[in-house]
Amino acid sequence: MNMMVGLEVHQQLATERKMYCDCPTNYQDVPPNTNVCPICTGMPGSKPLSPNEKAVDAAIELALMLGCKVVVDKPTYIQRKHYDYPDLPSGYQRTSLPIAVDGELQGVRIREVHLEEDPGQYDPTIGSVDFNRSGVPLVEIVTEPDMRSPEDARRFLRQLIRVLEFTGKVRPEAGGAMRTDVNISLEGGARVEVKNINSVKGAYKALKFEITRQKAKLGRGEAVVRETRAYLESQMITTSMRLKEMEEDYRYIPDPDIFPLVIDDAKVQNIREQMVEPPHLREQRLVEQYGIQQAAANVIVSERKFADLFEEVAKEVDPKLAAMWFRTKLKKVLNYMKLSAADIEFTPKQLITLLQMIQHHKVTPEQGELVLRELVKKPADPKELVQRLGLERIEWEDLELAVKEAIRRNQKAVKDYLAGRKEALNFIAGKVMELTGGRADPREILKLLRAELLKKS
Amino acid sequence: MAEERQKEIERSAEEIVESFVKAAEGLPSEREMYYSQEAYNVVRPDGKPSSSEERTEFRKRFIKIMPAKDEDGNLRVEVAKWVK
Amino acid sequence: MTKAKLDQLRSGELSPVENVRRALERISKLNPKINAFIEVNNDVVAQAEALERKLKRGKRAGKLAGLAIGIKSNINVNGLRATCASRTLEDYVAAYDAEVVKRVLAEDGIIIGVNNMDEFACGSSGETSAFGVTDNPAAPGRIPGGSSSGGGAAIAAGMCDLCLGTDTGGSIRNPASHCGVVGVKPTYGLVPRQGLIDLGMSLDQIGPIASDVYGAALLLEVIAGKNQNECVMLDVPKVSYADKLDGADIKGMKIGVSPQFSEITDSAVMDVIDKSIETLGDLGAEIVDVELPHIEEAMPAYYLIVSVEFFSATRKFDGRKYGKRIEDVCGDEVLRRILRGRYISQKEYRGKYYQRALQVRTIIRRELMAALEKVDVIVGPTVPKLPHKLGTKLTPMEMYAYDYLTIPANLAGICGGVVKAGKVNGIPVGLQVQGMVLGEEQVLRVMRAFEAVS
Numbered sequence: 001m002n003m004m005v006g007l008e009v010h011q012q013l014a015t016e017r018k019m020y021c022d023c024p025t026n027y028q029d030v031p032p033n034t035n036v037c038p039i040c041t042g043m044p045g046s047k048p049l050s051p052n053e054k055a056v057d058a059a060i061e062l063a064l065m066l067g068c069k070v071v072v073d074k075p076t077y078i079q080r081k082h083y084d085y086p087d088l089p090s091g092y093q094r095t096s097l098p099i100a101v102d103g104e105l106q107g108v109r110i111r112e113v114h115l116e117e118d119p120g121q122y123d124p125t126i127g128s129v130d131f132n133r134s135g136v137p138l139v140e141i142v143t144e145p146d147m148r149s150p151e152d153a154r155r156f157l158r159q160l161i162r163v164l165e166f167t168g169k170v171r172p173e174a175g176g177a178m179r180t181d182v183n184i185s186l187e188g189g190a191r192v193e194v195k196n197i198n199s200v201k202g203a204y205k206a207l208k209f210e211i212t213r214q215k216a217k218l219g220r221g222e223a224v225v226r227e228t229r230a231y232l233e234s235q236m237i238t239t240s241m242r243l244k245e246m247e248e249d250y251r252y253i254p255d256p257d258i259f260p261l262v263i264d265d266a267k268v269q270n271i272r273e274q275m276v277e278p279p280h281l282r283e284q285r286l287v288e289q290y291g292i293q294q295a296a297a298n299v300i301v302s303e304r305k306f307a308d309l310f311e312e313v314a315k316e317v318d319p320k321l322a323a324m325w326f327r328t329k330l331k332k333v334l335n336y337m338k339l340s341a342a343d344i345e346f347t348p349k350q351l352i353t354l355l356q357m358i359q360h361h362k363v364t365p366e367q368g369e370l371v372l373r374e375l376v377k378k379p380a381d382p383k384e385l386v387q388r389l390g391l392e393r394i395e396w397e398d399l400e401l402a403v404k405e406a407i408r409r410n411q412k413a414v415k416d417y418l419a420g421r422k423e424a425l426n427f428i429a430g431k432v433m434e435l436t437g438g439r440a441d442p443r444e445i446l447k448l449l450r451a452e453l454l455k456k457s
Numbered sequence: 458m459a460e461e462r463q464k465e466i467e468r469s470a471e472e473i474v475e476s477f478v479k480a481a482e483g484l485p486s487e488r489e490m491y492y493s494q495e496a497y498n499v500v501r502p503d504g505k506p507s508s509s510e511e512r513t514e515f516r517k518r519f520i521k522i523m524p525a526k527d528e529d530g531n532l533r534v535e536v537a538k539w540v541k
Numbered sequence: 542m543t544k545a546k547l548d549q550l551r552s553g554e555l556s557p558v559e560n561v562r563r564a565l566e567r568i569s570k571l572n573p574k575i576n577a578f579i580e581v582n583n584d585v586v587a588q589a590e591a592l593e594r595k596l597k598r599g600k601r602a603g604k605l606a607g608l609a610i611g612i613k614s615n616i617n618v619n620g621l622r623a624t625c626a627s628r629t630l631e632d633y634v635a636a637y638d639a640e641v642v643k644r645v646l647a648e649d650g651i652i653i654g655v656n657n658m659d660e661f662a663c664g665s666s667g668e669t670s671a672f673g674v675t676d677n678p679a680a681p682g683r684i685p686g687g688s689s690s691g692g693g694a695a696i697a698a699g700m701c702d703l704c705l706g707t708d709t710g711g712s713i714r715n716p717a718s719h720c721g722v723v724g725v726k727p728t729y730g731l732v733p734r735q736g737l738i739d740l741g742m743s744l745d746q747i748g749p750i751a752s753d754v755y756g757a758a759l760l761l762e763v764i765a766g767k768n769q770n771e772c773v774m775l776d777v778p779k780v781s782y783a784d785k786l787d788g789a790d791i792k793g794m795k796i797g798v799s800p801q802f803s804e805i806t807d808s809a810v811m812d813v814i815d816k817s818i819e820t821l822g823d824l825g826a827e828i829v830d831v832e833l834p835h836i837e838e839a840m841p842a843y844y845l846i847v848s849v850e851f852f853s854a855t856r857k858f859d860g861r862k863y864g865k866r867i868e869d870v871c872g873d874e875v876l877r878r879i880l881r882g883r884y885i886s887q888k889e890y891r892g893k894y895y896q897r898a899l900q901v902r903t904i905i906r907r908e909l910m911a912a913l914e915k916v917d918v919i920v921g922p923t924v925p926k927l928p929h930k931l932g933t934k935l936t937p938m939e940m941y942a943y944d945y946l947t948i949p950a951n952l953a954g955i956c957g958g959v960v961k962a963g964k965v966n967g968i969p970v971g972l973q974v975q976g977m978v979l980g981e982e983q984v985l986r987v988m989r990a991f992e993a994v995s
Contacts, residue, residue: 473938
């Protein structure tokens with residue numbers, strides 16, 4: 001089925017003060033209507049403070065992250081967008097003209113990025129409003145309708161979240177810091193907008209429901225009506241909001257109480273220089289610069305510090321080996337111990353030493369993993385750890401002796417193997433492992449065993 | 458009655474609009490003057506937010522004048538029409 | 542008079558408590574007929590007593606120490622009702638102090654009560670308040686002007702020492718002229734608007750109404766100056782005007798007069814103004830002709846702009862957080878402006894109406910700026926006609942016509958003041974003095990020089 005899906009993503013920015021007043025932004029931590037003042041509650045006569053500079057800069061940075069062109073040398077007015085809703089204390093929302101346009105992420109075009117303020121929190125089922133959230137800075141990211149399925153949308157949103165969180169300039173996702181409106185039209189039909197979506201899962205479910213609903217309508221011979229619907233999370237359905245047509249004209253005017261912003265090239269350059277490399281771009285660079293696999297690079301950039309550590313290590317260790325270790329064993333250990341890369345206490349030098357030992361076959365990969373675990377638990381010089389754990393790689397002659405010994409002691413298994421039962425080999429290999437105290441590479445054990453047993457057959 | 462009054466007022470509201478259109482007829486196009494002064498990028502730094510002491514008084518008064526409220530301090534308003 | 546009273550208060554000849562009691566007495570006696578006050582502050586005597594104690598302890602007396610001050614009902618005074626003379630906010634007890642109120646209190650001014658006004662400042666007569674019309678003490682039975690009707694009347698009747706009014710299209714200067722008192726509309730952006738309930742955000746200014754130029758200058762310097770907690774303000778630190786008024790001398794000053802004024806104004810009014818201009822010439826000023834060819838177009842442009850801004854400003858009056866939904870309870874003119882604003886700000890009409898009006902605004906501003914390059918101030922009538930009798934039915938257009946001469950200053954953002962020039966059949970006529978952006982000093986000097994000889 002031919003469909004076009006576009007998203008309008010509202011993302012809260014990580015600032016301490018609200019956009020147009022100095023109230024705190026930690027709206028979830030306090031009782032209702034506590035982080036409020038005459039400005040963010042729309043009291044008669046209240047006037048906004050000048051815009052929060054950190055929010056403005058963050059919006060520019062996020063736009064650059066998404067490959068957008070920042071609008072420079074033109075007045076970017078903060079406008080009043082008028083509509084009637086209980087969570088909007090002044091009856092209008094302050095929203096800027098686009099501060100950037102024409103970006104792209106994962107094949108989806110970004111139409112524009114602009115600054116907004118969050119309205120309060122309205123519970124439409126009970127009819128209660130809490131203005132703690134009113135005035136928290138938001139950035140709105142509008143895409144072109146380039147997505148073709150709920151899966152596309154889900155994939156895009158997940159990637160978008162990663163990119164945004166990577167900057168450190170947005171509030172973490174938990175608890176509605178990111179909200180999405182989805183726009184969908186099927187087979188060139190009317191565009192339906194679905195609001196009130198607070199999660200990636202919600203966006204996916206809302207789209208799936210809409211497709212079902214609209215297909216059913218078309219199946220009955222009815223046309224799909226252009227409308228705004230609300231997503232109801234608990235039931236995973238969308239329902240018509242029946243907004244009056246009048247509301248569609250927001251009667252935008254530049255806010256007379258706020259001077260316009262004019263962004264210049266110097267500012268954009270400044271922000272660009274201080275910016276953290278976005279993960280999707282860093283991923284590409286790692287693949288190209290270090291010749292590692294896409295999948296590994298993808299895991300590595302999942303956390304900025306993880307990627308930083310990788311690049312440090314890749315200076316002195318074979319990058320492909322390092323990438324493999326980062327992607328599998330190190331990630332595994334961190335996950336198991338419920339640590340993030342930021343929690344790592346060992347030094348890059350220590351990890352480099354370990355990986356060099358592996359690279360030069362001084363320890364087996366399995367031994368290396370044991371050492372790694374210790375390293376994460378309590379940092380120490382890997383060479384010492386290897387000694388302490390008794391993990392020095394066994395000498396070749398000793399291994400040969402051990403293999404011969406194991407064969408001598410396990411004649412029945414040898415007979416089984418020679419009779420065609422391959423699994424008997426593993427049994428004998430296990431015995432060799434015992435004899436060598438785990439200091440031999442299992443692959444080498446098997447190789448030697450096969451060679452020895454071949455002589456016997 | 459109320460509708461009649463509104464219609465009457467709407468009608469009388471138009472007079473000055475028409476008068477303006479006539480008055481502006483011969484005048485050239487210009488830049489629009491939105492603000493009395495040319496000022497840009499008046500922004501304020503982020504930082505320590507207002508303290509809870511500063512806000513307690515206002516919170517009390519704000520909640521006091523609410524037409525409807527609950528015991529937690531939420532404002533009570535209408536239930537959304539589209540809620541089932 | 543203001544200076545004399547301040548001297549009395551400072552010397553101890555008159556105590557703040559006594560001053561306040563006298564004011565309360567006058568209000569109680571006269572307000573039932575004049576209706577200049579919507580609410581009297583019950584706490585004033587206690588505040589005056591506290592001030593006295595403070596002064597006895599040797600603390601520095603503020604510039605307004607002991608003076609009784611009325612505040613227009615669209616300015617938030619914590620604890621008093623800021624009703625905007627409308628049923629919409631009739632029970633709204635202000636939850637915070639406007640910045641200007643903070644400044645008045647910081648200089649030991651005593652806020653005696655809340656002044657009546659035209660509803661939501663949408664008027665030029667003082668007849669549209671939901672709490673009854675205000676009478677003109679200087680011309681009883683006639684309108685006091687508006688929208689700061691209560692302020693003008695209170696000063697004219699001696700009910701208090703100073704008042705704060707607001708001026709969007711003439712709402713301080715108009716009542717000052719009709720009531721025969723002094724009023725000043727400051728340069729846009731000089732006085733903070735935090736706490737002023739909007740009529741037109743790009744036009745509103747709070748300013749003083751007083752019985753003399755000194756009083757107006759003093760109150761103005763208290764409230765003027767940059768407010769960090771506001772975006773759209775001029776970057777001006779504290780200013781002082783009152784101490785520069787002594788021996789105000791206008792010799793050599795260039796005073797502009799526009800022939801367009803006589804075209805718009807009734808001859809009876811213009812006669813008084815012409816005489817005043819002669820007086821200024823006699824005082825040594827040079828009278829210069831200035832052209833303001835499009836001054837008449839300012840009025841309709843203004844009404845389009847203010848309607849759009851007022852529509853926007855009133856969206857918060859939805860009755861959910863406080864007060865009532867404005868469209869449900871407001872008067873005709875308020876509704877007229879809301880509906881007009883709503884209509885012309887629609888997407889398809891914006892260019893034709895709102896934006897076009899803002900273009901005309903540019904033209905008006907340019908003309909005034911050009912004129913003020915040639916002269917120090919522009920002088921002329923405040924209102925084109927005499928105040929009508931209370932109860933006379935006027936069409937909206939006839940009412941708007943009062944604003945022809947005051948609106949240009951608001952559109953351009955410049956300053957303007959009014960001082961009593963004379964009378965016609967006992968009805969006061971005010972002389973308007975307009976000055977450059979931040980030209981308050983020159984304006985006040987001309988006003989003072991004129992006042993001293995009239």
